[in-house]
Amino acid sequence: MQLDHSICSSARLARDRRFDGRFFTAVKTTRIFCRPICPARPPLERNVTYYATAAEAANAGYRPCLRCRPDAAPGSPAWGLVSTTVQRALKLMRSEREAQSIETLADRLGVSSRYLRQLFAEHLGVSPLAVWQAERALFAFGLLRDTGLPVSQIAYESGFNSLRRFNGVFKHIYRRTPSDVRRESVEGEAGGAGASGTRLYLHYRPPFHWRELLAFFRARALAGVEQVEDEVYRRSFVLDGVRGVLRVRDQGSKNRLVVEVSGEGGAALYLLNQRLRRLFDLDADTAEITAQLAADPLLARELARTPGVRLPGAWDPFEYAMRAILGQQISVAAATTIAGRVVARYGESFVDDSGEEHRLFPAPQQLADADFDGLGLTRARAQTLREFVAATLDGRVNFAETELADWCARVTALPGIGDWTAQYIAMRGLSMPDAFPASDLGILQALGKNGEKAKPTQALARAENWRPWRAYGALLLWQSLKNGEDQ
Template structure:
């Protein structure tokens, strides 16, 4: 990736928020780096350097602007769209893999040596995996310092730092403030232990209604729910479970997270962002799709429609298999039966297994209190693959062939033969999915779109897509619709959501 100075400078001069997270502006005379939309006076051309990542700017000796908080900008849409090694690496780093497994673990997942991976990331982003993970640790630590009452030493290790000294040095370097000084600046209102309130930035527009309607039609008892404008769900994270509540607002999605272990903050935030597709570039997507007269009216009426994604790839794959050739309501009934059986068998998370409520407490009063979701009853993550694989036949309530498919899927995930994480190789995952009995192109494509985040999936055989196409005056046979959809590349997943809404 290369940055064109003139394009970048014009974006900074116009304070265009669409470019937040796509690149960072470093000013040599101040030693500060900002997001493009920073309201500060536009710096002179001769004093500016542009970077592709906050880590590269920090590596160049610049500290984060305290006014525009560039470390909290939306992620670059490049990492959602790209299926190459660098794109996969960025998604895995965002999910905290380097903090949990180190650079060797990241390199092993990607199939490269540490040295070669470092060369690739440095060549494209100006920073290697350690520097990129360090920038993320600093942001996680700042959130914990400013929103919790945890001790600073606890925060250091929760954020992934190896020592308190490393934590202090990094915070001074990145923010020009010690952790203690950052804590002095925090709001007076506090929330209870284990609860973090924050705002997730996105590039407008965001059509929140389409997301909430999609999730509401597919909620599962004890896993997720929609209450008005708030979506809540349980999640299984690397160090424990969590309950999250997301409420879309103007320029931000207000998030309340109740974590069993605060070390899971970074992966929880990454998965929430992925769930609502917050790193997308809706202007680019709508710009291309809006060039088709058949979609122009829909895009004008509903700008910023996103692809509803997933926090758990295995959960999404099971939902896809259960949903084969049945209605959405029928799939919910079948999945609910499976969840009850899994709960009786021990379920997937400590909260669900204990039977004790895991509420999201009411946050302390603040300027955003009205926008933060209310408490929820117990919610838990979807059962683990090993749990589903061991369920009795009576738990499934479906034909024997489909039951066998779910068992084969669960066993493949439990054994590590099938990777459904966002950093998985998309082509390889689709190939391995279709090798399983009972999984064809429709199911594999649906999983690739929602679990792995492929923005260019199209399902021409899908009945709802064909009905939506017919309603818009487009070809409605699978072959003709598939050929027509070629003009929507590389955003066919977004076009598919549009067709579903038209149906």
């Protein structure tokens, strides 16, 4: 991935937070790599090399800076510029707690291991294993500095089943052992969230409108599972066999979300971190999105109101797909109510450490024999839900699919599911940035003129100029209706 050195130089000298996580500065004299916002004295330009990702810098033999902490940088938007196969590989690598062999990963992608290695070398300049190790070591560093978890548990949470292997990889990247870092963190923020929980910090690039996201989630909060109150998002979860509760609040002064997690023993923290980053769209390339969408006058006005647009994601693709199917041709409130009935009837309940009861959205296996009768659904809609559950269980529905056209073709082949539903699931359930439900009533109203709704063909034609960020355009159109914009 090519970087513009003049832009990188200007950004690091200005310590511009908009570029945090977009590139890393490696210093040849010290063999350390930093974020562009590093508070240390800037090195001379002749002594630096720029890398698009932390994995590239680590693979080149540079160790992460202990002052600016590359582990705390927002995710790199550079990953979105690579080939589709590499994107799918990265998604699979991040969806599993443990490492997969290159052969297993290639087999799941339907390519040869040799070809997959070539793609990573061409697009990222590093091997799949190097990316995995760098990302997990950086995540582990954050746990060592910011929590009081034992080193052995941190190794497990980061994806290492062998403490010896964890120590080896960590020392190779940081040039110090995990125990060294733990001792150095005594004066930092270590301590977690108390004896029964853990605190994580998820950093983002400003601007970031937490209240706008919370308003979206509040209107769709699922009873017993989700709650938005006092600018805090809370939900129950089950991850890697562990049940728990998470609470998320914004700490805008430090450009990060604070996540407090309580659960049964370990809480699959790496996987939880990845899901939350997608849920709140923390790694969005807002500068690129804004530059593309601001050419449309209507979207430009909305971007001026809420700069740094984020696409509300979903905790779990299956959960969201079921909710999208329930929401076909009914209001958001009605769909949320019926989804709550599904949870109440089929979802598992548990009690947290404080004695409060929570429910979990049912997994596909729990709904294998569900009839969905008596929930306020038509027979046709209940049958569509049963078909979708069956397709999920037998593999006809693949949530790892990252090609929008393939996903829509696969899902609309099921009875009772049209393009609107497939696009909407892709947009929020799978966080596909170019998904666009062109027949959505709100979109057609927002794009209409003189009181007349636009037609789906007109919406598609106008949105062609928004690619590959049409999903963000759809979100801004919905916001324009809420803000009373007259197009």
